[in-house]
Amino acid sequence: MNSSRDWVVLSTAAALGALASISVISFYFFFNGKRKRFPFSSSTSNGRRSSSNVVVFKSSSNGSDESREIKAQPLNPFDPSKRKGYLSWDDYFMAIAFLSAERSKDPNRQVGACLVSQNGIILGIGYNGFPRGCSDDMLPWSKKSKNGNPLETKYPYVCHAEVNAILNTNHASAAGQVSSNFVFSLLQFLEALCYYVSMQ
Numbered sequence: 001m002n003s004s005r006d007w008v009v010l011s012t013a014a015a016l017g018a019l020a021s022i023s024v025i026s027f028y029f030f031f032n033g034k035r036k037r038f039p040f041s042s043s044t045s046n047g048r049r050s051s052s053n054v055v056v057f058k059s060s061s062n063g064s065d066e067s068r069e070i071k072a073q074p075l076n077p078f079d080p081s082k083r084k085g086y087l088s089w090d091d092y093f094m095a096i097a098f099l100s101a102e103r104s105k106d107p108n109r110q111v112g113a114c115l116v117s118q119n120g121i122i123l124g125i126g127y128n129g130f131p132r133g134c135s136d137d138m139l140p141w142s143k144k145s146k147n148g149n150p151l152e153t154k155y156p157y158v159c160h161a162e163v164n165a166i167l168n169t170n171h172a173s174a175a176g177q178v179s180s181n182f183v184f185s186l187l188q189f190l191e192a193l194c195y196y197v198s199m200q
């Protein structure tokens with residue numbers, strides 16, 4: 001360290017390094033804090049079971065942010081036992097419903113649905129949105145109309161997540177489920193109709 005110029009260069013480099021570290025740490029904590037976590041624990045059962053052989057897992061969110069902690073385990077390469085804390089089937093299907101809800105463009109409520117057969121096969125997934133082929137930007141997302149015109153609200157157009165899950169059914173995997181799916185579709189259609197009528 002010969003000259004004062006060296007000291008200036010060294011101090012500037014140290015200051016910039018410290019600034020960069022602070023930025024990286026703040027960035028990490030900011031995004032970790034903001035990220036949504038799956039709002040359930042691995043022991044809960046969230047599927048809505050019915051007398052039919054199809055189960056619908058539904059996630060509905062309006063922005064609340066409960067957290068789910070996954071504990072880290074020390075890894076022993078000689079340990080033959082299976083991993084602990086893995087997702088239960090129900091939480092697995094709920095996680096898929098939760099993830100699907102994240103695709104919804106409804107600013108007020110994001111709903112995701114995962115339709116599962118009794119033997120754990122995913123038949124279809126969906127989220128609330130406008131019908132296929134309709135632009136998300138052409139139809140209104142409002143809950144109320146200033147003119148009292150229901151056609152200026154989302155309700156006549158939006159398809160419920162469960163209905164979309166049925167419409168998105170993979171027909172090959174749904175072989176043998178058709179009759180219960182049909183009954184289920186009718187029930188969901190009636191549910192959607194009742195919901196719409198109740199909003200008027």
Ligand SMILES: O=c1ccn([C@H]2C[C@H](O)[C@@H](COP(=O)(O)O)O2)c(=O)[nH]1
Pocket residue numbers: 106108109110111127128129143154158159160161162195
């Ligand atoms: O079972 C349901 C109920 C509602 N949805 C969808 C339909 C709408 O996009 C919203 C409800 O909007 P609000 O602003 O909470 O009235 O949720 C559904 O997919 N499935």
